[in-house]
Amino acid sequence: MKNITAYKNKKILVLGLAKSGASSASLLHELGAIVTVNDRKPFSENPEAQTLLEKGIKVICGEHPKDLLDEGFELIVKNPGIPYRNELIQDAMKRGIPVITEVELAYQISEARFIGITGTNGKTTTTTLIFEMLNQGNKNPLIAGNIGTVASDVARIATEKNIIVTELSSFQLMGIVHFRPRIAVITNIYEAHLDFHGSREQYINAKKNILKNQTKTDFAILNFDQEEGRQIAKEAKGTVIPFSKEKYLPEGASLKDGFIYFQGEKVIDYQKVVLPGKHNLENILASVASAKLMGVANEHIEQVLTTFRGVEHRLQFVKEINGRVFYNDSKATNTLATKSALSAFNRPIILLAGGLDRGNDFDDLIPSLKNVKALITFGQTKEKLVQTGKKAGIEKIFIVDNVQEAVPLSYALSENGDVILLSPACASWDQYKSFEVRGDIFMGAVHKLV
Incomplete structure (x- = not known):
């Protein structure tokens, strides 16, 4: 870790805790900053705040006081989930107080290079694939960000021999100043998080x-x-490496005659790849490009692609019971991700979907529902999904209270050869703390069937 002095004796506010806030506060305190932490959760229910107080860090819990910025802070480190329309953030911007996110701190202290991965869908799979390929190639990777350990915690232990492979959300990227990845990947861009950002632009x-x-x-x-x-x-300052699953690109990563190529070199027979779904070809191509640019040999790339079957909660195989195959795609929090999951199977599907209502409808799912023989819905969006299912001509549509109820019903409706797929097309927060919790509950219910 670089022992930087830029924050010594600076008054810094860490707004919002959870993992990234707690890590930022501890790091800044260690770097000599005068840190104040502010979090909405009451102190008595806030173990992170209690730990920070024991370290001698000032904590203010239970609310965001309107006069908080009168203390003369020189910088705010914001939890990525707090929107910029937040009154405190708006006030800070009017006062000219810089607002950053934790990943910027991680970059500033890191001795290691970064590979940054963002996009609407495929971030987690791509990040994991790149990490595994670099690991097979003995490139000393560390994995960080949304997928694992907070980036600043990883940066603390990283040396110049490491490469930090980091999954990054749009929320995190709004708060960077100097962050500069050696390799930056944008998997794809579709309409998402408009409730946070305000517009597609x-x-x-x-x-x-x-x-x-x-x-x-x-x-x-x-x-x-x-x-x-x-x-x-056209706007990129770095050297552009394109990828395409639709046409051959000699300057980048693409498919030709059934083989994956990188810059004209044959890397692997695509038929050997075990990760299901055409949408995953995008993730694979981006990963291959990243690995090749870092000097990973084809044999190590092939070792990963012939064994890697996916990450938790993203089109994750759970179990086969009497010819029925269960898949956990709880990370599908928008319709595009669910469409991708549905396209991965040419078998009858029983779809489990529903969750937080963000005001959108689900009619763009209709063309992808042709193999869905039954639809089981739950959560705030259940009625909307019922209407979408009817428009798609699905004859068997059921409403249940939650994922736990959906699993035994799906099995009762299924036949030998069916896919039972949890792919909610919605965020989980109406009923579950996270998509991971939702997926774990689904898998637990599957394992209880027999």
């Missing part, structure tokens, strides 16, 4: 931040099957 701008500090010696891996990817390439 602002959402895309947040994603593009991953490229803003790159130079020609860095690499920008972009999806050339999308107009957004091709447009972003």
Whole structure:
């Protein structure tokens, strides 16, 4: 870890705790900053705040006081989930107080290089694939960000021999200043998180931040099957490496005659790849490009792609029971992810879907529901999904209270050869703390069937 002095004796507010806030506060305190932590959760229910207080850090819990900024803070480190429309953040911006996120701190103290991965879908799979390929190739990778340990905790232990492979959300990328990944990947861009960003343009701008500090010696891996990817390439300062699952690109990563190629070199027979779903080809191509740019040999890439079957909660195989195959796709928190999951199977599907209502309808799912023989819905969006199912001509549609109830019903409706798929097309927060909790409950219910 670099022992930087930029924060020594600076008054800094850490707004919002959870893992990233607690890590930021501890790190800044260690770097000599005068840290105040503010979190809405009451102190008595806030173990992170209690631990920080024991370290001698000032904590204010239970509310965001309106006069808090009168204390003269020079910097705010914001939890990524707190929107910029928050009154305190708006006040800070009016006062000219810089607002950053934890990943910026991680970059500033890191001795290691970064590979940053963002996009609407496929971030977790791509991040994991890159990590596994680099690991097979003995490149000393560490994994960080949304997928694992908080980036600043990883950066503390990283050396110049390491590569930090980091999954990054648009929320995190809005708060970077100097962050500069050696390789930046944008898997794809679709409409998402408009309740946070306010518009598609602002959402895309947040994603593009991953490229803003790159130079020609860095690499920008972009999806050339999308107009957004091709447009972003025109603005990129780094060396653009395109990927495409639709056409052969000799300058990038693509498919030709059944083989995956990188810059004209045959890497692997695509038939050997075990990760299901056409949508995963995007993730694979971006990962291959990243690994090859870091000097990983084809044999190590092949070792990963012939054994890697997916990450938890993302089209994750759970169990086969009497010819019925169960898949956990709880990470599908928007319709695009659910459409991708549905496209992975050419068998009858019983779909379990529903969750937080963000005001959108689900009619764009209709073309993808052709193999769905039964639909089981739950959560705030259950009625909307019922209407979508009826428009798609699905004859068997059921409403249940939760995922636990959906599993035994799905099994009762199924036959030998069916896929039972949890792919909610919605966030989980109406009923579950996270998509991980939702997926774990689904898998637990599956294992209880027999």
